[in-house]
Every structure is written in structure tokens, then in C-alpha cells.
Amino acid sequence: MEGKTSREYDESCIFCHFAHNRDEETTILKQDEEFVCFRDIDPVAPHHYLVIPRDHIVSCKSLNRTHIDLVKRMAKFGKEVLQYQGVTDMENVRLGFHQPPFISVEHLHLHVLAPASQISMQYKFTPETDRFITERSLRERLKKVSPLTFA
Secondary structure: OOOOOOOOOOOOOHHHHHHOOOOOOOOEEEEOOOEEEEEOOOOOOOEEEEEEEOOOOOOHHHOOHHHHHHHHHHHHHHHHHHHHOOOOOOOOOEEEEEOOOOOOOOOOOEEEEEOHHHOOOHHHHOOOOOOEEEHHHHHHHHOOOOOOOOO
16 A cells, blocks of 8 residues: 555554544544544543554454553553643543454554543543553553553
8 A cells, every 4th residue: 555654554453543644524633653643523521532553453452461551551542632631630531442342443442531520421431441541551451461452
């Protein structure tokens, strides 16, 4: 494919298009070599952003212990976007991932929500449920997953 980077890329994945600047309609709020952040198209809080890796990773279930730092960096990136957007109360934020089969796009994406107290669809973003896991809990879970194991 012309213009393809050395990174993992899935032509059929809309988030891969965002991650590789192939979608002219999505406004990117922040990006670097590793991540891209943009607004969720169906926000449930005043600030609802998605942080995605440029590499195509299907979901949080595709991760193992070698990805703990990746998850930590995604969270740091999301918090930086919140601060840039004027959010000052970092205690009233929620950072987490939907878990399969409750994902709408099969590309790892961190939901960055603030203020958490104003999330309108709480049932979809209730921490530590089958549907949604916080980034902190995911990092703890990954400590138990062998680098050779893919859940």
C-alpha cells in the first residue's frame, strides 16, 4: 500500500484511518509518534475523548504484561488532553476501556471522560464491570498475563 508506515495498519479499521491521518473529517486534538486523541462521536460527558495507539491492537483483551507501560502512557496522554481542554479536577475523571463483546470498533481505545460525575450513560461506563475496566485495573490485570498469552 502506498504511503504505508512500518506500523501495524488495518485498512478496514476506521481508527487506523484516524491514526494514520487518512480521515479528513475527524479533528485530532493531540497526536504524537505513538498516539492520537479525538472527540468521541457520541459523547456521554462534557469532555469525552478517545486515545488510540497508531498500531492496530484489537482490544484490551489482546494485551499482555508487556503492554502495561502502553496503557500507562495512554492514560498520561489522555490526562494531558484534559488539561489542555481546561479540566483542572483530575479526581473527577474516568479513564477506561470497554471489553469485548462491548466494543464498537475493534481497535484499542481509551475512553477519557470528565467530569465523571456528569457521565450520562453510567451503565456503559461503570468501572470494573464486564463492560468497562479502568486503565488502572487493566494494568493490574496485565501483571498476571504472560507475555506469550493472548486472552
